[in-house]
Amino acid sequence: MIGILKSMATTMKHALDGETFTVEYPDEAPEVSPRFRGVHKFSQERCIWCRQCENVCPNDTIQIVTDKQRNGEQYNLHVGQCIYCRLCEEVCPVDAILLTENFEFTGDTKHDLVFNKEQLKNVPWYNDLDPLASREPDRGSWVGEGEGEVDYQ
C-alpha cells in the first residue's frame, strides 16, 4: 500500500510542478546540434564531378549524369531514400556537397523528394549554422595512407 501511495505521490508531484519537457514544435524551433546531419546542399560551382560521392553512397541515393567529356549535367539526390550517413560529405574533396542542419522536408509523393541540383542548391541553411565548422577535424582521416596498399579508386 505504501508503494502505491508513493507512486501516486510521485506523479502528483510532477503534475503540480508544472514543468513540461515537450516543446511546441513549429512555433518553437528545436535546438539542433551543429553536427546534425540534415538535408543536403549542393554547389555546382565547386563540384568537380569526380563521382566519389556516388560511389561511396551505401544505398545508391545519388545519381550523377555526365556527358562524354565528363562534364556534369545532372546531380540528383533522393532525400527520402537517403540514410543520412554523411559519407558523401566526408568523401567530397572540394566540399561541394554538405549536409545542412535542416531536417524539414515534405512532399506529396516520394517522387517530390528526388532533388535535382537546383533544388539541392536552394536548400536553406538551418539557423545559419555552417556544418563544416563543426566537422572539419575528420577530413584528414579520409585521405589516410594506411600501411597497406593505397588505392584511390
Added chain:
Amino acid sequence: MATPTPLPDTIQRNIGVDGFGGELLSMFLAAFLIGNIMLAMTGVAGPWAKRKITAAFTDRIAVNRVGPFGLLIIVADAVRLLSKELIVPEGADRPAFDLAPIVLAGSAMLAFAVIPMGNGIQLADPETGLVFVFAIASIASLGLLMGGYASNNKYSLMGGLRAVAQNIAYEIPLVVTAASVVLFTGSLQLSEIVAIQQNTTLANVAGIRIPAWFAFVNPFAFVLFVVANLAEVGRNPFDTPEAPTEIVGGYQTEYSSVYFVLFYLGEFLHIFLGGAIIATLFLGGPAGPFLPGFVWFVIKIWAVFLFTQWCRSAVPRVRIDQLIEIGWKGMLVLSFANLVLTAAILGVTGL
C-alpha cells in the same frame, strides 16, 4: 430541510400548462436539461479534461492549438469521429452489435435521473432511489457483454467476459458498502440521504460546523466504495476489460465511428455517474459552503474523475485472476465486515 420539489414539477409550475400534456412536456424539458448538462460535462469537457490531466501527470503540454486552451479540439474531434466510416465486422451479430453502445450510454444516462444535483435539479425522487441507481447502472455490464459477444472477435469476447466477471465481483461490495450508508440514514431516498448527512453535526471545530458526511463518519467505507467504484467503471488498476496492451481494446475493439463515440461516451458517463454516487452517498451531495449546491456537486464529481485519472497515471493494472481474487476474497469480506460493524455500532450507540 424539506425535500426539494423534483425538477419537472418546478418547470410545470413555471410554464403554467396543466394536465397530462403539461406534465409530459415539463418532464421532457427537465430530462432534456439534465441530459444535456451531463452530456456537456462528460462528452465535451471529459475527453478534453482527460487529455489535460494526463498531460500534467506526464509532463506534457497537450491540446492547446484549437481555440482557447485547445477547447475547440472537442468540436474537431466530434466532427472527425462522426465522419469516420462505420465499419461493422463480418459475422457480427447485428441487433446486439448495434444495441450494445446504446445500452451502455443509456444506462448511465438513466441513472442520473434520480441523483439530486442541488438547487432542485433532480428529475425524480423515488423512495427507492438508491436501489434504482444501482439497478440501472449494472445494466451497463450487459451492454459490455453484448458488444463483446456480438463483435465476432476473440479479443472482444475476452473483454466482454472479463467485464462481466469484474462487474459481478465488484457490484456486491459496492452495494453492501452503500447499505452501510443506508443504515446510517435510514432511507433509500437519495434526497433524504443527502439531507440527513448535511443536517447532522459531526463535530464543531473552532466554530465551524463539520457536517456528518459519511466519508467523515466512516472513512473506511468511503475507501472501500471508491476502490470498488474504480473497478465498476473499469479504470486503473482495474481496467482489465479494456486492457489495450493485452486484449487490444477489449469489448470495444471492433467499434468505430458513431458506435465508438457512444461507447466512449458511455464510459465517461459511467465515471461521472460513479462520481455522482460517491458525492451523494459520502460527500453530502450538493452541499457545501458559499457556492451554490449545483456547483459543489459538479466539483465533487470532477474530483472523483481526477482521482480516476490520477490512478491511471500511477497504478499498474492487476491481472484478471488477481482482480477476481481481490474482489471476492478481499473486498467482499471487508464490505460485509463494514456493514456488520456499522450496524453494531449504530445499534449500541442508538444513533
Added chain:
Amino acid sequence: MSTYDEPETQLPTTEDGDVDEDAIADLLGDHVLDRETHGNAEAYVVRADAVQDVLSTLKDDAGFDHLSCVSAQEYDDRFESIYHLKQYEDPTNEVSVVVPTPRDEPVSETAEPVFRTADWHEREAYDLVGVQYDGHPNLERILLPDTWQGHPLGKDYNKDKPQIVTFEENKNPLEDHARGGEDSDTMFLNIGPHHPATHGVLHVETVLDGEQVADVNPDIGYLHRCEEQMAEKGTYRYQIMPYPDRWDYGPGGIINEWAYARTAEDLADIDVPEYAQVIRTMSAEMCRIACHLLATGTFCLDIYGDFTAIFMYAMRDREIVQNLLEDLTGQRMMFNYLRLGGVVWDIPEPREEYFEKCRDFLDDLPEKLDEYHDLISENEILQSRTVDTGHLDPEIAKNYGATGPVARGSGIDYDLRRDDPYGYYDELDWDVITEDGCDNYARLLVRMREIEESARIIEQCVDLLEDWPEDDREIQSNVPRTLKPDEGAETYRAVEGAKGELGIYIRSDGTEKPARFKIRSPAFSNLSALQEMSTGEYVPDLVATLGSLDVILGEVDR
C-alpha cells in the same frame, strides 16, 4: 557468481587457461575430418552425421555450454554450417564446429536435441541459405514468408525473379497454424503482428485455455530487411557502418556499430587508438542507458496500460541521452559514428561544455532513478504482477542461448564487457549486475541497476577524456581507404549489446566486400525462450514477459 551447481567437467585447458586445442581434437576423435583456424577460435571440421555427438561431447565433457551462433554459407563446392561454441563461465574459450555438406545434397544432422537454441538458428540457416537439418523438429521458414521460392543467400538464387504468391496461398496464411481443432477446449489467438504490446511487428501465435496460455509460438520476420545481404554488398571501410544502427534502434546504434567494428578490425588486424577506445566506451554506454530506459518504459507500459507516467518520464530522460549523442555524433538514432580504426569525430568543441552537459546528466540520474523506484519497483501491484512470472531457469536460459539482462536476471554471471574485454572496459571500475529472481521483476531490476553501472562508466570516461593530453588525441588509426582482408579469413566476434551478446561472423574472400556476413542477434535468441517462459501463464503475463525480454524487432528480423 552463479547460484546453481556447475556440472563437474574437466575443461581441456592449457596452463594459461586457454583452450587446449589438441585435447579437444583427441576428445572428438574420429569425428574430426580436418582442422581450420578461424580468427576467434580453432575450428574442427566434422562429419555431417556426427553433429549431435560432437556437440554433446563438447557440451558435457569440455564445458562448452553456450551455442552462440550458427552461421551457414554456400561455397562453390559445398555448404557449410558453423557452430560457434562458447562457455558461459569464460567466453574467451571458444571453439567452432564446421559441418560441410555437399552442394547436391545439403543435409546435416540437427543440433536441436543438444542445444535448444539451434532450433531457430538452423531454421534461419535453412530459410536463407538452404542447408537442411536432418531430425529438426520443425524445419520451416522463419524470416521469409512460407510461400517464398528459393534461398536468397544461396548461390543459385535468382534475385530478378519475382516472387509470385497465388491468391489461394495468400488467402489466410494464419489458417493452417490454427491448432487445437474444432472440438477442443482451447482457443487460438493471434497476438500481433499489429498489437499494442508486441513492440513492433511481432506475431505471437497463442493457444489459450480460458485466459491461460497453453502454447505460444513467436512468428518473426515481418521486419526482415535483408541486413546481412546489404552488408555483403557494401565495402568494409565505409559502406557497412551505417547499417548496424538499424538493427537495434533502441537506440543501441553505437554498440551495434562496435560489433561490426570489432569483427572487421579483428579480421583486418587494425589497431584502435586508446583515445578512440575511451570515446567508444563512453558513447556505447550512453546508448545502453538509452536502450534500458526505453526497455523500462515500454515494459511498464505493458503492465500499466496507456496513459502511464513512467513511460513519459523514461522518454524524457532518454531524450537527454539522445541530445548528448546528437552533439557527439550528429544523429539521434542512426549515428554512423564509429569507423574502422577509431571514431569519426572527437568530442565537440568547446569540450568543457560537452563534459559539463554529461556531468549534469550523470548528477541528475540517481535522483531520477530513485523516482523510478518509487514509481515502479516499489509499487506493490507491480510486484504482484511481475514477481514469479515469466520464470526462466538458468539451465533453460543457457540452453536457449539467452544473454544480456535476460540471462543476468536468471543469475547467469555473463557479460562480455568483463569476460571478453574490448574497448576500455577492463581499465574501468564497474560491476556486472545479476539478480537471482529469474522472473520479470529480476529482469526489470537488472536493467535499472545497469543504468547506474553505465553511468559510472561514463563518469570515468569523462574524467579520462578531460585529462587526456592534447597532443595525444588520436581518433583514428591509419587505415587504408580500400580494405581487403586476406582471402579465406573468417572470424566471429561479439560485443555486449543492450540486449545481450551481439555477434558478427564475417568471411572474407579477398575482395573489399565480405563474402558472408552473419549477425547473431541477442534478441533473436532471447525471444526463442518465450515459449518456455510463458506457457501456463495468463495472457497479461505473456505480454509482460514479452516486454521484459526487451525485443527490438529490427534486431530480431534483421
